[in-house]
Amino acid sequence: MYVLIAGGGKVGANVARTLLRSGHEVTLIESSRDRYERLEAEFEHQVQRGDATEISTLEKAGIRRPPDLVLAVTGDDEDNLVICQLAQVKYGVEKVIARVNDPRNQPHFDLLGISPTVCATSSILGLVEHEVPAHGLIPLLELKRDNLEIVEIPVIKGGPADGTTIGRLRLPTGASVIAVLRAGNAEPAAPDFTLAAGDQMLAIVKPDKVDELRKALALT
Amino acid sequence: MKAIIIGCGRVGSAVAMELDRNGWDVTAIDEKEDAIDRLGTHWAGGFVQGHGMDLAVLRESGIEDADAVVVATNGDNTNIVVAQVARERFKVGCVVVRLLDPARADFYRERGLHVVCPTQHAIAVIQEAIRCAEEVS
Numbered sequence: 001m002y003v004l005i006a007g008g009g010k011v012g013a014n015v016a017r018t019l020l021r022s023g024h025e026v027t028l029i030e031s032s033r034d035r036y037e038r039l040e041a042e043f044e045h046q047v048q049r050g051d052a053t054e055i056s057t058l059e060k061a062g063i064r065r066p067p068d069l070v071l072a073v074t075g076d077d078e079d080n081l082v083i084c085q086l087a088q089v090k091y092g093v094e095k096v097i098a099r100v101n102d103p104r105n106q107p108h109f110d111l112l113g114i115s116p117t118v119c120a121t122s123s124i125l126g127l128v129e130h131e132v133p134a135h136g137l138i139p140l141l142e143l144k145r146d147n148l149e150i151v152e153i154p155v156i157k158g159g160p161a162d163g164t165t166i167g168r169l170r171l172p173t174g175a176s177v178i179a180v181l182r183a184g185n186a187e188p189a190a191p192d193f194t195l196a197a198g199d200q201m202l203a204i205v206k207p208d209k210v211d212e213l214r215k216a217l218a219l220t
Numbered sequence: 221m222k223a224i225i226i227g228c229g230r231v232g233s234a235v236a237m238e239l240d241r242n243g244w245d246v247t248a249i250d251e252k253e254d255a256i257d258r259l260g261t262h263w264a265g266g267f268v269q270g271h272g273m274d275l276a277v278l279r280e281s282g283i284e285d286a287d288a289v290v291v292a293t294n295g296d297n298t299n300i301v302v303a304q305v306a307r308e309r310f311k312v313g314c315v316v317v318r319l320l321d322p323a324r325a326d327f328y329r330e331r332g333l334h335v336v337c338p339t340q341h342a343i344a345v346i347q348e349a350i351r352c353a354e355e356v357s
Binding site for chain 2: 053054055056078081082084085089102103104105107108111208
C-alpha cells in the first residue's frame with residue numbers, strides 16, 4: 001500500500017514507522033526545517049520537506065499516482081482539511097483520514113465530506129463522560145458512512161425504562177437496544193429481559209433519531 | 221444590505237470601510253483586538269474579535285442573514301475553509317475569498333468559489349509592463 005502522510009509530528013512519525021515496518025511504501029511531508037532534519041536521519045528519502053497544502057509539494061510526493069491512503073495529521077485543522085480536499089477531489093484519492101485538533105472544527109470536516117476524522121480531545125472527553133456518573137446518553141461510536149451511532153443509555157430509577165422489558169420499551173423507529181450491561185456483564189438484549197435501575201443499555205440509533213431517543217427515555 | 225468581512229487587514233478593512241460608506245450594514249471579524257483601529261475613527265459598523273473558523277464567532281457576526289461575505293485573513297487555508305462554510309453552511313449568496321497561492325486559487329475557482337488572487341494579478345501586470353518595455357526599445 002502507498003501511503004502519503006502530511007505532518008511529521010508524533011502522530012505522523014509513529015504511523016510512518018509502523019507502516020514502513022510492515023512493508024508499506026510511505027512518503028512523509030514535514031514543513032519545519034528542524035523537525036525535517038530529525039526525521040530525515042531516520043526516514044531518509046521517505047521524508048520530504050515542504051508545505052503539504054501546496055499543490056507542487058503534493059505532486060512531488062507522488063499524489064498523482066494516486067496513493068491508496070492520504071493521512072493529514074498536521075497541527076492545523078484548516079491545513080488538514082485542505083490537504084484532504086485536494087487529495088479527494090483533485091487527485092481522486094479514495095481514502096483520506098484527517099486529524100481534528102480542535103473539536104469545534106469537526107462540523108467543517110463533516111460539511112465538506114472529509115471522513116473519517118480522528119480527534120484526540122473528543123476521544124478523551126468521551127472517556128471522561130463515561131467515567132462521570134451522568135443521567136445522559138453517551139455517544140460511544142459514530143459510524144458516519146453507515147449513518148449509525150452506538151450509544152450507551154443509563155436506566156434511571158423511576159424512569160420509563162426501569163422495570164420494563166426490552167420488548168415493551170417504547171423507542172423511536174431507527175433505534176434499538178443491542179445489549180445490556182449489568183454488574184460488569186454484557187447480556188444480550190432479549191425482548192423478555194427486564195431492565196432495572198443501574199443497568200446500562202447499548203443501543204444503535206440513526207444520528208437524526210438521537211434527540212427523539214433521549215426524549216423517549218426522559219434523559220437530560 | 222449586510223456584509224461580513226473576515227480578516228480585517230489592509231484589504232479587509234478597506235473593503236469594510238467602503239461598504240460602510242455606501243450604506244451597508246458591515247461587521248468585521250479579526251483575531252486581533254487592535255485590528256479595529258484599521259477601520260478609522262468614524263466606523264459605524266460592528267466588530268467581533270475571534271477566529272473566522274469559529275462557528276460561534278460567525279454567528280455572532282450575523283452571518284446567518286448576510287448578503288455578502290469577504291474572506292481575507294492572512295491564511296489561505298483558513299480562507300478556503302471559511303469561504304466554503306459561508307457558502308455551504310450559511311448559504312450566503314455572495315462569497316468572495318482572497319487567496320495568495322495561484323495553484324490553490326485555480327483549483328478552488330474551478331470548484332465554484334469566487335477567488336481573488338493578488339499574486340496572479342501582480343504577475344499579469346508585471347508581465348504586461350515588461351512586454352511594454354520590450355516594444356518601446
